Amino acid sequence: MKTTVDLASDLYKQLDEYIDSLKGKPGILINVLHRAQEIFGYLPDEVLEYVAEKLDVPVSKVFGVVTFYNFFSRKPKGKHQIKICLGTACYVKGGDKIFERFLEELGVEPEEPSKDGLFSVHPVRCLGACSMAPVVLIGEKDFYGRLTPNDVPSLIKKYREG
C-alpha cells in the first residue's frame, strides 16, 4: 500500500519548482518551509528530510528551525483552521471565552483536528485587528470580528455546510 506521501509525488514536484525558482539565494530555508507547508498542509518528517537533502543542510537544522517557529506544524491540521486571537485586546474583550467555546462545540483539544478532519482550533498571538476584538481567522482570509461565544455554533455550521 502506498503512503499518502508517496501518492504526493507531484506535490514534491511543486516544491522542487519553488526551490529552483529561488536560484540559490541565501537563507531561504524558512521560505521553503512556508511553501512546503502550503503544499502539504503540514510538515511531516519525510518532507523535512527531503528539504534538508534538497537544500544541502543537516536534517537537525531543519528540525531545529521547524520546532522553533509556531507557524510550522508537524501534525496534520483540520481542513478549516480556526485561529483564535488571544492578543491583549481580544483577551480583555473575551477572546479566551471564544476559544473555549470552539473547543467545546467541536469536542477537540487545541491544535488537534476534529474527528471528521474538518476543523482544528489554534490559539494565535495578535492578528492585528484589535479594533474588532475579539477576532477569529478561519483559513487564510476569513476574518470575523466582535464575536460573542454564542456566535460560535453558527460559524461552525457555516463552514460545515459550506
Place this chain on the structure above:
Amino acid sequence: MPKIKTLEDLMKIKEDAVKELKLREAGKRGKVIVAMGTCGIAAGAKETLKAIVDAMNELGVEDVAVVQSGCMGLCDVEPTVEVALQGEEPIVYGHVTPEQAKRIVEKHLKNGEIVSDLVVKRGQV
C-alpha cells in the same frame, strides 16, 4: 511603462493622478472607496463591496468606479465606505452593512442625496 528618470516624468504622473484623468477617461464621474484593510474585512467589508457592486448593477449605475483602499483608522465604525463624486465634498459612511450599502447606492449614487444617518466624516480624510 517607461521607467521614470526625471522630475518632469514624475510631475506628469502626479498631475494625471490628481486630475483623476483616469476616471474621466473611463467616463466615470467619481468613485466609491471601500476600506479593505484587515479590520474592514473582519467587519464584513467584502460583503459590503459585493453588495455595492450588485446594487450598482441592479440600478444601472455605471458611471462610478468602485475601488479599494487601506484602513482609514476609524476601525470602530467599519465597514467604512467613502463616496467621492466630482465637484462634491467626499463623504465617509460608517457601519455600512450590505443593506446600508444598497441604500447608499440608491440614494447617493443614483439620486444624489447624502444618507445623513450613516455619515461619519465629510471632506478630505
Place this chain on the structure above:
Amino acid sequence: MPVAVVANTVLICAGGACISAGEKSVKQVFEEKLKEFALDSVVRVVETGCMGACNLGPLAVIYPEGIFYQKLTPQAAEEVVVEHLLKGRPVEKYLYKGPAGEVKAKAQEELPFFKRQVKIATRNLGVIDPTDIEEYIGRDGYFALMKALKEMTPEQVISEIKASGLRGRGGAGFPTGLKWDICRRNEADQKFIICNADEGDPGAFMDRSILEGDPHSVLEGMAIGAYAIGASKGFIYVRAEYPLAIERLNIAIEQAREYGFLGERVLGTDFSFDIEIRIGAGAFVCGEETALMASIEGERGQPRVKPPYPVESGLWGKPTVINNVETLANVPPIILKGSEWFASIGTETSKGTKVFALAGKVRNTGLVEVPMGITLRELIYEIGGGIPGGKRFKAVQTGGPSGGCIPADYLDVTVDYESLKELGTIMGSGGMVVMDEDDCMVDVAKFFLGFTVDESCGKCTPCREGTKVMYDILEKITSGEGTREDLEKLKELAQFISEASLCGLGQTAPNPVLSTMKYFWDEYVAHVEEKRCPAKRCKALIRYVIDPERCVGCTACARVCPVNAITGEVRKPHEIDPEICTRCGSCMEVCRFDAISKVSP
C-alpha cells in the same frame, strides 16, 4: 505680486432642492460681494451636490472652519461675506441648527475622532488605492526619493533626518539619523537595510495598516535610507499573520520596479537598490533585531549579545540598518518638507507624531496619529470617546508585553518616550489597550507572562526559567492559593530577570508585573488574603448567581449554557449549579432581565 493663496472655500449646495429654494441668487451674491471686497482671489466658491439637509436650504459650508450656514437669503449671503469672510466672525443667526435647535458651528456628523489628528505616517491611509502606484505619486509619492537622489548627497539626507529629531517608532526610540550615520561610516563591500514589519506586540496594528494601506511609503523610505547608508539590498521582514500586507507589498514592489523606483539605476542615477520580502513564522522574539536577522538568514530566531550592533555587523556580518515600518513611512515627508517642519511638531525630546492603536474598552477603537506630547486623557477620552457601557476606566496598557499598565491617576501625563518610561512602561510600538473595572490586573499580568513564557526563545536561563516560575506564581494567586510570600518572591524574580536576561524580551518581561504591583497592589493583596478578585474576572474566585427576584424563568440562560449547569421550570426562577458551571459567562450575556451576576468570593 505674491501668489494669492486660497484662504477660504465656500461650498454652496447645488442640489435640486436648494436651487429651487433660491440658491442661484445666493451664489451670485457671494460672487459679487467677494469681488467687491477684492476677496475673489482668496475665497473660492464651489458648487456641490446635495448636502442632504434640503429642508434647511439653501445651505453653504465655509472651509477651513467647516461652518455650516442654513436658510440663506441674498441679504444673509451678503452678511456672511462681510462678517465672516472679511472680518472673520461667523454670523450666529444663520448658523446651522441641530435637531434640538442649538447652534452648531460644526458639521454635526463630524466625529471628534478626526480632530486633533496630524497625519504624517498615515497620510495616505484610506485615501489612496494601495494597489495603484499612480495614486501614491498623485499624493507626492516618490518625490522625496527624486529629491534625495538628484539634489542631495547621502550626508545631506542623513543630516536632514538627524535634524528632524525622528526616533525609532518600534519601541526603544533610538534616533534614526544617528543610526544611519553610524552605518554610513562603517566601510563594507555590502550593506543592508531591513524594514522590521514583525509587529508582534499584541494590541498594536499600525504597521499592518500602513503596509496594507500605503505600502509605497515604506518602499520609498527604505530606498532613501539605502541611498543614505550605501546599501544596495533591502529586506522587509513581515509577519506571516499579515497575508493581506504581504500581498499588497508584493504588488507595490512590482510596480516600483516597473516605474524605475527600485532595481538597477534607480531614476536613471548610479544608485541601484532592490527589496525582497521575507516572511516570519510566528516567533515574537524575531521583533528583536538580532533575532530578526538570524531568521532572515534562515536560522532559529534567537538573539545574540550586543555589541556588535547591527550597524557594525548585521545581516551576514554586514553593516545593517533596521528600521520599523512607521519610522520609514515618516522619512519621505521629512525629506520633502524639511526637518524644521517635522521638528516643529511634538515635544522637546520626542519630535513629530506617533500612531497609536486604540483598542480594548474604549468607544472609538482604531488608529490615530497625534503629535507627541498629547495627554493620555485626550487620547482616550477626546479621541477615543471614553469607556463604553458606563464603566469606569481602570488602566491603559502600553508597550505590549514589555510595557506596563498606567492607572487613572496619571491620565494627564503627556505621551512621549521619556514620560512613559518614568511611569514604568514604554512607548513601544504604540498599542494602547484600555481596561475598565471588569479587568483584573493580576490576570492581565498573568496574561503577559503567559505570552513571554510561550515566546521566550530559550537561549538564556533567566528568561526561559524565570518567567515560567513567575507565571506559576501568578497562576497560584489567581486560583486563590497565593500567599504574601509569593508576592515578595515575584518582586525578587522580576528584579533578577530584568537584570540578567540576554535580550530586550527578557529584560522587559517583568514590566507588566512590576507596574501592576506598583499601581494595583491592593488587588494582589485581595487575591492572596481574602481570596477575592475585585474585578470578578478570575474564574476560581467567582461564582455566577441568579437573582430569584429578577429572574422571570424565560429559560434563555438554560438553553445557552454549554454544560447544562442551569436548571429551573419555565416561568420560575432558575438556578446555577456552581459545581457544574464553567464560568463561561454565556448566561449573563443572554439574560435580558439583569438577573445574573458574578460574586466574589
